[in-house]
């Protein structure tokens with residue numbers, strides 16, 4: 227049976243950390259709550275791995291606190307039964323099998339072989355568990371790392387880029403697996419630099435850029451915020467429609483093959499203007515952003531190199 231601490235949460239508050247001239251963490255603050263998969267997402271170098279290392283007591287900070295179940299990680303008496311983590315899925319000794327690796331870890335925690343067999347089965351490695359880990363694919367090493375994280379049956383799980391190296395079948399498995407961990411009441415933090423990896427899995431998103439949080443919200447709220455009050459127009463006369471609406475004071479952008487997204491005007495106003503200008507259109511509808519768009523918008527200033535879209539026109 228799992229012993230759950232009273233507050234199986236991770237609370238990160240005001241973390242600041244500098245590596246030489248690089249400010250890796252610049253006031254990073256958020257909470258990871260039980261029963262939810264929290265996606266920890268941001269471009270490369272945003273500070274995700276550093277934050278996880280700080281939470282796990284592997285890196286010191288210049289300022290701020292990171293608490294696990296109300297306690298700094300280093301003060302936990304039996305840490306692996308509180309927090310399971312996957313930071314770097316480098317293989318264990320290549321000549322050692324997954325099972326032997328896990329047995330060694332389990333013994334260090336006073337756990338027996340039956341727990342090893344349970345976690346091996348849970349991550350779908352049973353048929354490969356007695357093979358040498360040196361021959362494992364990256365996806366199999368990720369599963370082995372997750373099995374190790376689960377050994378102590380912790381209520382908090384931190385996984386850094388667990389989708390790395392997984393094939394499509396592995397990704398589908400991983401999504402369902404993360405959901406099941408949250409449904410068991412665990413607090414699950416999963417980092418990724420790709421929104422597509424976490425969008426069907428996460429309940430909550432902490433979006434980071436340049437060492438700090440740029441959005442901390444439920445998935446639906448993020449989409450609503452990114453959608454704004456924009457209107458989309460489908461038209462065969464896109465250049466004319468863009469010129470007319472832009473002239474009327476709207477901010478317009480081309481999207482898809484034949485669509486213009488418009489902000490600054492109501493749908494009624496857009497229809498009136500298009501009719502008045504005799505510009506044909508097949509549809510005018512409320513624009514709904516995708517999570518990917520929301521993410522790109524939020525992290526726009528945090529990405530060092532990004533190609534600009536030649537289609538974008540603003541007033």
Ligand SMILES: Nc1ncnc2c1ncn2[C@@H]1O[C@H](COP(=O)(O)OP(=O)(O)OP(=O)(O)O)[C@@H](O)[C@H]1O
Nearest residue numbers: 245248250268269270271272273274275276277419
């Ligand atoms: N040990 C280190 N020494 C020097 N700089 C570091 C070190 N670790 C991280 N950094 C720098 O700190 C910043 C944050 O890095 P971090 O690895 O935490 O980002 P990340 O969001 O996990 O990125 P990625 O998705 O690429 O893993 C980066 O600019 C990185 O180069």
